[in-house]
Amino acid sequence: MEQVYRRTKGIRDDMVAGFCPGCMHGTVFKLIGEVLEELGVLEKTVTVQGVGCCGLAMEYVTYDCTTSPHGRACAVATGVKRSNPDKLVYTYQGDGDLASIGLAETMSAANRGENFTVIFVNNGIYGMTGGQMAPTTLIGMKATTAPAGRDPKVHGYPMHMCEILNQLTAPYYLERTSCNTPANVRKTKKAIRKAFQNQLDGKGFSMVEIVTSCPTNWGLDPIASLDFLEEKMLKEYPLGVVRDKDREEAV
Ligand SMILES: Cc1ncc(C[n+]2csc(CCOP(=O)(O)OP(=O)(O)O)c2C)c(N)n1
Numbered sequence: 001m002e003q004v005y006r007r008t009k010g011i012r013d014d015m016v017a018g019f020c021p022g023c024m025h026g027t028v029f030k031l032i033g034e035v036l037e038e039l040g041v042l043e044k045t046v047t048v049q050g051v052g053c054c055g056l057a058m059e060y061v062t063y064d065c066t067t068s069p070h071g072r073a074c075a076v077a078t079g080v081k082r083s084n085p086d087k088l089v090y091t092y093q094g095d096g097d098l099a100s101i102g103l104a105e106t107m108s109a110a111n112r113g114e115n116f117t118v119i120f121v122n123n124g125i126y127g128m129t130g131g132q133m134a135p136t137t138l139i140g141m142k143a144t145t146a147p148a149g150r151d152p153k154v155h156g157y158p159m160h161m162c163e164i165l166n167q168l169t170a171p172y173y174l175e176r177t178s179c180n181t182p183a184n185v186r187k188t189k190k191a192i193r194k195a196f197q198n199q200l201d202g203k204g205f206s207m208v209e210i211v212t213s214c215p216t217n218w219g220l221d222p223i224a225s226l227d228f229l230e231e232k233m234l235k236e237y238p239l240g241v242v243r244d245k246d247r248e249e250a251v
Pocket residue numbers: 050051052053054055069070093094095096097098123125126127128129134
């Protein structure tokens with residue numbers, strides 16, 4: 001039987017998303033879909049999904065979608081974009097995917113200034129596999145692989161991917177946002193729009209890091225997770241533009 005679903009905003013409306021209560025992946029996907037629709041590029045969009053809860057949306061989007069081995073989204077997106085320069089290509093990756101197993105691919109793509117967009121969802125933990133420590137896990141934060149909390153002497157320090165990529169010459173735009181308040185949701189949408197527009201204008205590599213919550217693996221309810229995000233996560237990962245070559249060129 002032919003599958004029929006609405007194609008507005010790039011999200012299927014005939015199924016319920018499997019994200020946990022309080023998870024922000026759904027919010028981010030809705031924003032991405034809204035921006036793609038507003039830019040009129042839904043039909044030419046290709047997303048490369050990371051592995052993890054971040055990759056669940058491959059079931060929900062109505063535009064072209066592929067996945068990649070864990071961490072390799074930026075390598076796959078490089079091939080997709082170079083062979084289809086007319087497409088709008090974005091990766092969607094969690095912190096385990098982008099900053100741990102895929103660190104080399106992320107840094108290499110950023111260093112080459114690849115003309116695609118990275119949406120990096122930083123929830124401070126490996127979500128899908130049950131809460132293992134990620135490079136972004138906060139000091140003292142408990143994880144299944146750090147039951148007493150992250151100890152920098154044993155596990156190193158939280159990694160700040162926007163700031164790390166800001167050491168490279170090529171990246172065009174790096175911004176960190178969150179979805180913890182309505183105002184921040186709006187700012188996230190604005191950042192996603194800018195990152196996609198940069199790609200359409202051929203400006204090169206853009207990344208939007210979105211600090212989100214993972215109530216299930218943080219062991220908190222959704223409301224308490226918002227407090228933790230505000231009080232702890234945003235202290236370690238301050239919001240704002242880290243690099244915008246548009247601004248540099250304007251000076
Ligand atoms: C090569 C490889 N190693 C490990 C896994 C198992 N694995 C699947 S999802 C995942 C964690 C993903 O965490 P993250 O990237 O932070 O995304 P989230 O689930 O939090 O959205 C891991 C380790 C895998 N699929 N492939």
